[in-house]
Amino acid sequence: MKVQGKMFIWLAVFILVMAIVYGVWSKEPAGTTALFLGFGLSVMIGYYLWFTARRVDTGAQDNKEADVADDAGEVGFFSPHSWQPLSLGIGGALAFLGVVFGWWLLWFSAPIIMIGLWGWVFEYYRGENQNQ
Structure with a gap:
């Protein structure tokens, strides 16, 4: 780094x-x-x-003497399946369309963004993914 x-x-x-x-x-x-x-x-x-x-x-x-294989291994945890980025993408697209067509469109995009953000933050606190 x-x-x-x-x-x-x-x-x-x-x-x-x-x-x-x-x-x-x-x-x-x-x-x-x-x-x-x-x-x-x-x-x-x-x-x-x-x-x-x-x-x-x-x-x-x-390290100047390192090989590519020296940095191999686990990178981190990535969610295997999540619908929340789709919700955030749709809400963000609607929000940016609101800049083009009219600010009234933000009334529809803000709840979609908030639902997607809430779901992504608390994704592993409920349901089958809940950690004990």
């Missing part, structure tokens, strides 16, 4: 320089703002990866 953190920090420095150069030369506020927001995003991701790398064990990607 240290390598990825350094990459994002260097990317943030590059984006900052390009944002300043672009802002001075073009005097165009939308693109300059987008570049500064990209700089902020890169700093946040880089700081998170750097901060997390200090707390976890060194991974194979941080």
Whole structure:
């Protein structure tokens, strides 16, 4: 993770320089703002990866002598079957369509998003997936 953190920090420095150069030369506020927001995003991701790398064990990607097989193994737990992302996707699509066609569409999309979010958060607290 240290390598990825350094990459994002260097990317943030590059984006900052390009944002300043672009802002001075073009005097165009939308693109300059987008570049500064990209700089902020890169700093946040880089700081998170750097901060997390200090707390976890060194991974194979941080070892220059490591092979690809050294990083094999369990990555994490992923839900095998869940309908909640479908609900969130439909609700999100309706919400973005509300921006296009009219804000009234948010009245229909907000409950779908809330149901999907509630179901995804509490998916393993009820039913056959409940942990004892």
